[in-house]
Each structure stands twice: as structure tokens, then as C-alpha cells.
Amino acid sequence: xxxxxxxxxxxxxxxxxxxxxxxxxxxxxxxxxxxxxxxxxxxxxxxxxxxxxxxxxxxxxxxxxxxxxxxxxxxxxxxxxxxxxxxxxxxxxxxxxxxxxxxxxxxxxxxxxxxxxxxxxxxxxxxxxxxxxxxxxxxxxxxxxxxxxxxxxxxxxxxxxxxxxxxxxxxxxxxxxxxxxxxxxxxxxxxxxxxxxxxxxxxxxxxxxxxxxxxxxxxxxxxxxxxxxxxxxxxxxxxxxxxxxxxxxxxxxxxxxxxxxxxxxxxxxxxxxxxxxxxxxxxxxxxxxxxxxxxxxxxxxxxxxxxxxxxxxxxxxxxxxxxxxxxxxxxxxxxxxxxxxxxxxxxxxxxxxxxxxxxxxxxxxxxxxxxxxxxxxxxxxxxxxxxxxxxxxxxxxxxxxxxxxxxxxxxxxxxxxxxxxxxxxxxxxxxxxxxxxxxxxxxxxxxxxxxxxxxxxxxxxxxxxxxxxxxxxxxxxxxxxxxxxxxxxxxxxxxxxxxxxxxxxxxxxxxxxxxxxxxxxxxxxxxxxxxxxxxxxxxx
Amino acid sequence: xxxxxxxxxxxxxxxxxxxxxxxxxxxxxxxxxxxxxxxxxxxxxxxxxxxxxxxxxxxxxxxxxxxxxxxxxxxxxxxxxxxxxxxxxxxxxxxxxxxxxxxxxxxxxxxxxxxxxxxxxxxxxxxxxxxxxxxxxxxxxxxxxxxxxxxxxxxxxxxxxxxxxxxxxxxxxxxxxxxxxxxxxxxxxxxxxxxxxxxxxxxxxxxxxxxxxxxxxxxxxxxxxxxxxxxxxxxxxxxxxxxxxxxxxxxxxxxxxxxxxx
Numbered sequence: 001x002x003x004x005x006x007x008x009x010x011x012x013x014x015x016x017x018x019x020x021x022x023x024x025x026x027x028x029x030x031x032x033x034x035x036x037x038x039x040x041x042x043x044x045x046x047x048x049x050x051x052x053x054x055x056x057x058x059x060x061x062x063x064x065x066x067x068x069x070x071x072x073x074x075x076x077x078x079x080x081x082x083x084x085x086x087x088x089x090x091x092x093x094x095x096x097x098x099x100x101x102x103x104x105x106x107x108x109x110x111x112x113x114x115x116x117x118x119x120x121x122x123x124x125x126x127x128x129x130x131x132x133x134x135x136x137x138x139x140x141x142x143x144x145x146x147x148x149x150x151x152x153x154x155x156x157x158x159x160x161x162x163x164x165x166x167x168x169x170x171x172x173x174x175x176x177x178x179x180x181x182x183x184x185x186x187x188x189x190x191x192x193x194x195x196x197x198x199x200x201x202x203x204x205x206x207x208x209x210x211x212x213x214x215x216x217x218x219x220x221x222x223x224x225x226x227x228x229x230x231x232x233x234x235x236x237x238x239x240x241x242x243x244x245x246x247x248x249x250x251x252x253x254x255x256x257x258x259x260x261x262x263x264x265x266x267x268x269x270x271x272x273x274x275x276x277x278x279x280x281x282x283x284x285x286x287x288x289x290x291x292x293x294x295x296x297x298x299x300x301x302x303x304x305x306x307x308x309x310x311x312x313x314x315x316x317x318x319x320x321x322x323x324x325x326x327x328x329x330x331x332x333x334x335x336x337x338x339x340x341x342x343x344x345x346x347x348x349x350x351x352x353x354x355x356x357x358x359x360x361x362x363x364x365x366x367x368x369x370x371x372x373x374x375x376x377x378x379x380x381x382x383x384x385x386x387x388x389x390x391x392x393x394x395x396x397x398x399x400x401x402x403x404x405x406x407x408x409x410x411x412x413x414x415x416x417x418x419x420x421x422x423x424x425x426x427x428x429x430x431x432x433x434x435x436x437x438x439x440x441x442x443x444x445x446x447x448x449x450x451x452x453x454x455x456x457x458x459x460x461x462x463x464x465x466x467x468x469x470x471x472x473x474x475x476x477x478x479x480x481x482x483x484x485x486x487x488x489x490x491x492x493x494x495x496x497x498x499x500x501x502x503x504x505x506x507x508x509x510x511x512x513x514x515x516x517x518x519x520x521x522x523x524x525x526x527x528x529x530x531x532x533x534x535x536x537x538x539x540x
Numbered sequence: 541x542x543x544x545x546x547x548x549x550x551x552x553x554x555x556x557x558x559x560x561x562x563x564x565x566x567x568x569x570x571x572x573x574x575x576x577x578x579x580x581x582x583x584x585x586x587x588x589x590x591x592x593x594x595x596x597x598x599x600x601x602x603x604x605x606x607x608x609x610x611x612x613x614x615x616x617x618x619x620x621x622x623x624x625x626x627x628x629x630x631x632x633x634x635x636x637x638x639x640x641x642x643x644x645x646x647x648x649x650x651x652x653x654x655x656x657x658x659x660x661x662x663x664x665x666x667x668x669x670x671x672x673x674x675x676x677x678x679x680x681x682x683x684x685x686x687x688x689x690x691x692x693x694x695x696x697x698x699x700x701x702x703x704x705x706x707x708x709x710x711x712x713x714x715x716x717x718x719x720x721x722x723x724x725x726x727x728x729x730x731x732x733x734x735x736x737x738x739x740x741x742x743x744x745x746x747x748x749x750x751x752x753x754x755x756x757x758x759x760x761x762x763x764x765x766x767x768x769x770x771x772x773x774x775x776x777x778x779x780x781x782x783x784x785x786x787x788x789x790x791x792x793x794x795x796x797x798x799x800x801x802x
Contacts, residue, residue: 188647188648188686278682278683279682280680280682281652281680281681281682282670282671282674282675282679282680282681283652283667283670283671283674283681284652284655284656284659284665284667284670284681285650285652285653285655285656286656287656290653290656290657290659290660291656291659291660291663292660296657296660300649300653300657378645379644382644382645383640383642383643383644383645384644384645384646386605386608386610386640386644387638387640387644387658387700388658388661389608389609389610389633390608390633390636390638390640391633391658391661391662392630392631392633392634392662392663393630393633393661394630535612537610537611537612538610538611539605539610539611
């Protein structure tokens with residue numbers, strides 16, 4: 001009982017944050033439905049038709065929708081579809097943190113020293129996450145109910161609870177998969193390894209909508225079982241068997257993780273690879289790279305940068321193939337060909353690729369920037385910044401070096417992924433301007449720096465809150481760009497979004513005003529963080 | 541020679557040559573509710589080994605972090621070799637070797653990479669000095685930081701503080717986590733540094749250690765410096781042991797309420 005209470009306490013910030021993240025989009029999408037779709041049958045039918053076209057473009061992210069002319073069907077697709085990804089990310093971070101993160105910081109040893117068995121400790125973490133994920137899912141349901149009430153309609157609570165149960169079951173199954181993977185791998189790569197597995201399970205489900213040869217593998221993915229639940233759409237239903245399957249995955253995953261935990265040493269993976277013997281040395285590294293500012297930072301992050309670059313390149317290539325696969329059949333219909341003729345000034349492939357690839361790349365570059373800011377904040381918290389500042393390095397120099405290192409790191413990732421996309425475009429014989437592809441890809445660098453500049457200010461002001469605040473800022477910025485045009489929000493508000501400033505460089509070229517604003521934000525942000533850094537107490 | 545120079549350039553130069561290694565004037569850092577450091581007036585002369593004593597929360601680390609310019613004083617000022625610790629913090633760092641109380645995390649970096657990384661930032665590090673210290677402590681620099689035991693992490697911290705042969709060593713509980721053999725090696729290293737002209741300012745809980753290596757001790761209580769004494773003078777005067785002197789400031793249960801000795 002005490003262990004379960006501790007588990008709940010450890011997850012309280014996740015519960016709060018993800019409850020807000022679940023509540024907000026379902027509320028916003030429900031309110032947005034009434035504003036855009038209106039209240040007549042005809043207007044809702046027209047809205048459903050246009051949304052079904054959007055749905056076909058988003059099939060690699062969101063499951064196929066049903067009942068888009070109803071608030072339930074629309075919110076189920078738009079909000080709860082996205083929440084599935086969000087809850088999977090939460091499960092990944094929470095699961096790897098509960099397994100290896102807590103071991104790294106000595107919490108697991110301290111708990112086991114009290115006499116609690118390993119399996120009971122693991123069970124308490126699973127129960128704790130199950131409760132928190134269900135409460136957060138209910139917050140999503142509450143957002144829908146509140147949004148519907150705002151539209152002066154009502155919705156049956158049964159289906160709302162059912163979709164929340166399905167969402168919580170999905171989160172729990174992802175959590176158990178993460179627990180299991182984290183037992184097998186080293187602490188350093190636990191999150192990445194589990195992330196790769198969850199991403200693969202996600203892609204198997206989503207890409208099977210496009211690539212039919214993947215359909216026979218759908219059954220291994222918990223996301224598939226989540227998609228089978230459509231209780232909010234008219235004619236849809238709650239699939240009890242699918243939900244039980246997700247819970248079964250969760251139980252089996254947790255049980256096997258428990259066995260693996262019993263078998264391995266605390267702090268060590270179950271599977272150990274023989275390490276290469278290295279003779280002892282008493283010499284410092286002779287590599288000159290450690291002495292060159294910026295280069296030393298890039299060199300230190302070389303493994304991470306290579307992973308980011310390879311990952312983005314792979315995603316980029318995948319989206320090129322997706323664009324070709326989605327667009328080519330559509331063009332075979334003369335009426336659609338005519339319809340698409342006016343899309344993006346006739347540059348159909350560029351428009352779709354920009355929509356699919358660059359919009360995802362924006363999110364990933366924002367994530368890259370946030371990851372770097374998290375590192376800066378951690379350097380402050382764990383005393384590394386203090387040791388760096390014990391050398392004759394000016395505080396302003398630390399900020400400037402961080403910014404330039406991040407700029408070159410982002411540029412490296414952009415160039416590698418851009419080249420991969422360009423090669424894939426060439427082999428797919430798609431008509432995309434090479435110049436715009438270069439411009440669009442390089443524009444990702446100032447885009448990432450905008451978030452880095454904001455993060456630098458936050459990290460200098462309050463390192464402990466920096467990552468959370470920057471994540472919230474990025475989320476708000478994304479929401480403003482996504483929802484601003486739909487809800488006809490003021491232009492000045494939409495212009496505050498970094499995603500809006502990025503524009504659509506593949507189809508319409510670089511928005512020079514947006515680029516200028518981004519450069520101003522970068523300069524002001526890093527300038528302000530230098531001032532803050534000079535005045536603040538380090539490590540406080 | 542010194543006198544001739546002083547005659548040529550006047551009293552200012554004389555004062556510069558006689559400058560203290562560390563000098564603080566009414567140095568304060570107020571964290572509120574009575575926590576922090578208050579009105580610290582301290583002087584450490586060159587080539588002195590100064591032991592800074594006090595229980596947890598007395599203000600030892602706060603003093604050290606003020607001297608290193610990591611935190612800003614609420615009032616007063618601190619100087620290292622005449623340089624203002626806040627205004628001239630970059631110049632101060634050239635003269636100082638610093639060992640923090642807790643070693644930061646360097647994750648998967650190897651020991652030799654941590655040395656090269658921070659040595660590259662500092663500049664002027666002699667690889668022979670690095671090798672010499674690493675060999676003395678039998679610290680394998682080929683291992684990853686995360687694989688180091690807490691004692692080995694401490695050894696790496698000591699190496700980083702000593703590797704550029706600084707004029708002033710500021711060490712926060714330096715022997716924390718070191719085994720007795722390595723503690724002896726550290727004391728030897730400290731003596732060599734002092735004989736080489738360095739000044740040492742170290743904080744410690746270990747009274748025997750301070751008695752063993754320090755020339756002067758300062759006792760801190762609830763953020764206030766309550767006693768500074770040279771150990772040889774204490775011994776010559778036949779005063780009680782350092783332990784008894786130290787405990788006399790903490791003997792009663794409500795020592796936080798106790799008026800400081802006049």
C-alpha cells in the first residue's frame with residue numbers, strides 16, 4: 001500500500017500535466033466542431049466531407065474516422081486519435097523512468113532495502129500508472145463533455161467513459177511494453193530502445209492503412225486494438241474484446257518484466273553484451289577536438305546527433321514514399337486531378353510533401369531543441385555547469401557556445417535528412433523544386449533556434465521549470481497554428497506561433513517576414529539569456 | 541627586492557605584493573529565515589592551508605560558491621588575490637583549482653575525455669601533471685564516468701582541481717568517499733601543492749583531517765564565523781584539542797539560539 005502510494009506520488013506531475021494535455025484538445029475540438037460545422041445537417045455533412053479529405057492525408061498519424069458529421073465522431077478522431085500518441089509517449093517516459101531512471105538515482109535500491117519484493121514494487125508502479133492514466137483519460141472525456149455542453153447539446157456519458165477506458169488501456173499496454181524492454185537493455189538506451197519498439201508498433205498499425213502487406217501484422221500492435229474502439233461515433237461501438245486484449249498485453253508485459261527484474265542485477269540489464277577490454281590509461285584524451293569551442297560540444301553529442309540525423313532521414317524518406325503512394329492513385333481520377341490542380345499553385349507533390357514531411361520535421365526539430373534545453377537545465381541541476389564555470393569561461397561564452405553548438409547540430413541533422421529526402425524524391429520521380437527543398441530544409445535550423453532561444457531564457461531564469469514551460473510553449477504554439485485558421489483567431493495571435501512563422505516553404509517559398517521575425521526572436525532570446533545568466537546564482 | 545620595487549612605485553605596489561590569497565569583507569548571502577552566510581570577514585594568506593569547519597548547513601559551501609562567483613552576495617565582497625570574485629570572475633578562475641562538494645554527472649564520457657574537455661576549456665594543462673596525479677591515485681581514465689565508484693569520481697574531481705597547478709585550491713570536503721590510503725595520498729598532494737607555492741582553502745567535517753593538514757582553522761556556526769585560529773598557536777598555548785574547541789560551539793542542544801561568543 002505504501003509502495004502504491006509512493007508510485008502515485010511519483011506520478012503526480014505526470015498526472016497533472018497529461019490531464020491538462022488530455023482535457024485541452026478534446027474541449028477545443030468539441031468547441032471547434034460547433035463553430036466550424038455549425039448546427040444544421042447540411043453544414044455538418046459538408047464539414048464531414050472536407051474533414052474526410054484531411055483524414056486521408058493524416059492516415060499515417062490518425063486512425064480512419066467515422067461519423068465526422070457528429071461531435072462524438074469528430075472528437076474521437078481528432079482529439080482521442082492524437083491522445084493515443086500522447087499517452088504512448090507518456091507511457092514511454094514514465095515506464096523507462098520507473099524502471100531504469102529510478103535505479104540510476106538510487107530510489108529502487110532504497111525501496112528494496114525496506115524489504116519490499118521486486119515484483120511487488122513493479123506491481124505498485126503498474127497500478128500507480130494504471131490509476132493515473134485512467135484519471136488523465138477521464139480528463140479528456142471531461143473536456144469533450146464540457147465542449148458539448150458549450151454547444152448546447154448533450155452526449156451520453158457511457159460512450160465517453162468507454163473511450164477513456166480504451167485510452168487508458170492503450171497507455172497501460174505501452175507502459176508494460178516499456179517496462180519489459182527497459183529490463184533487457186542498459187539504462188542509457190532503455191528509453192530509446194522502448195521508443196523504437198513502440199514507434200514500430202505504431203507504424204505497423206498506421207502504415208497498414210496504406211501498405212496492405214503490413215495488414216497481416218496489425219494484430220501485434222496495441223494501437224490496432226485501440227482503433228477498433230469507436231464508441232463515440234454513431235454506429236460505432238466499444239470493443240470489449242479489443243480492450244481486454246490491450247489489458248492482456250499490459251498484464252503479460254508486466255508479468256514478464258517482473259520475472260526479468262527478479263533475474264537481473266539492480267542497475268544492470270538482463271542481457272549483457274561482453275564489453276571490449278580496454279587497457280588502463282592515465283593520460284588525458286589526445287583528441288584536439290576537445291579543445292575547440294563548439295566542436296567539442298558537437299563531438300560530445302556525436303552519437304545523439306547521428307541518431308537524430310539518421311532518424312529524421314528515415315522519416316523523411318518514408319514520407320516521400322507515402323506522398324507518392326497517397327497522391328498517385330488520387331491523380332488517376334480526372335475530377336480529383338482537376339480539384340488538386342488548384343492546390344498549392346499546381347505543385348501537388350511539393351504541397352503534400354511539405355504538409356506531410358516538413359510539418360513532422362518541424363515537430364521533430366522543436367523536440368530536438370527541447371531535448372537540448374533539457375540538457376542545459378540538467379547541467380545546471382547536476383553541477384556540471386558549476387564545474388564548467390570553474391574554468392576561466394565567461395558565462396556569456398557558455399550561452400553563446402550552447403547556441404552555436406545547437407545551430408550546427410540542427411544544421412547537420414537538416415542537411416543529412418534533406419539529402420536523404422532529395423535522393424528519395426529523385427528516385428520517385430516527383431516534381432519538387434530542389435531549391436525550395438534546400439530552403440525549406442535549412443529553414444528548420446532557425447526554427448529550432450527559436451525554441452532554443454526561448455528555452456535558453458527559461459533555463460537561465462528557472463532551470464527546473466524550463467523544460468516543462470518550453471514544452472507547454474511549443475504545444476501552445478502548435479495549437480495556435482493548427483486551430484487559429486479554423487477558429488479565425490486574430491492574425492497577430494497566429495503570428496506568434498513559430499509554426500506559422502515557418503510557413504510553407506516547399507509550396508510557396510520562404511516567408512521572409514517570418515524568417516526575419518525568427519531571427520529577431522533568436523537574437524533577443526539568446527541576448528536576454530546572457531543577461532539573465534550573468535545575474536543569476538548558478539545551481540540555485 | 542620587494543622593498544626596492546615598493547620604493548619605486550609607492551605604497552600601492554607594496555599592498556599588491558602583500559595581497560591576501562582570499563579576503564572577504566562583510567560577505568553575506570541571505571537565503572531568508574536565518575539561513576545563509578552573514579558578515580564574513582576572512583583573510584587567508586598565500587601558501588596557507590586554511591581549514592573551514594562547520595556542521596551541515598553552517599554555510600561552508602555557500603562561502604565556497606561565493607568565492608567561486610557561482611552565487612552573488614547579498615552584501616559585502618570577496619577577493620581572490622585582490623581580484624573581485626564577482627566582477628573579475630574569469631580572471632579569478634585562472635588562478636583557482638576547484639573541487640565541488642558533489643561531482644556532476646558526465647554520463648558516458650570517459651575519464652580522459654572529461655579531463656580533455658575541461659582542460660580544453662581551461663587551457664594550459666600539463667598532460668604530465670595529469671598523468672602523475674592519475675597514477676598516484678591509480679585512476680583509470682579509460683573508464684566511463686558512470687562506471688566510476690564514488691571514490692573514483694572524487695579522485696577525478698581532485699585531478700581536475702590540481703591539473704593546472706593553480707595558485708589557490710578551493711576544495712569542498714575533498715576526502716569525502718576516499719579510502720584511507722587515497723586520503724593519505726591526497727594529504728601528500730596537498731603538502732606538495734603548498735610547498736610549490738599554492739594556497740589551500742578546504743572545507744571539512746573531519747576534525748582529525750583538518751588538524752593533520754591545515755595551518756589555520758575557521759569555525760563557522762549558523763552562517764557566522766565564530767573563531768579563526770592558527771593550529772600551531774593553539775598547540776603552543778596548550779589549548780584543548782581542536783575537537784573540544786569545535787564542540788564547545790555546538791555542545792548545547794539549542795545551539796541555534798546560543799549567543800555567539802563575544
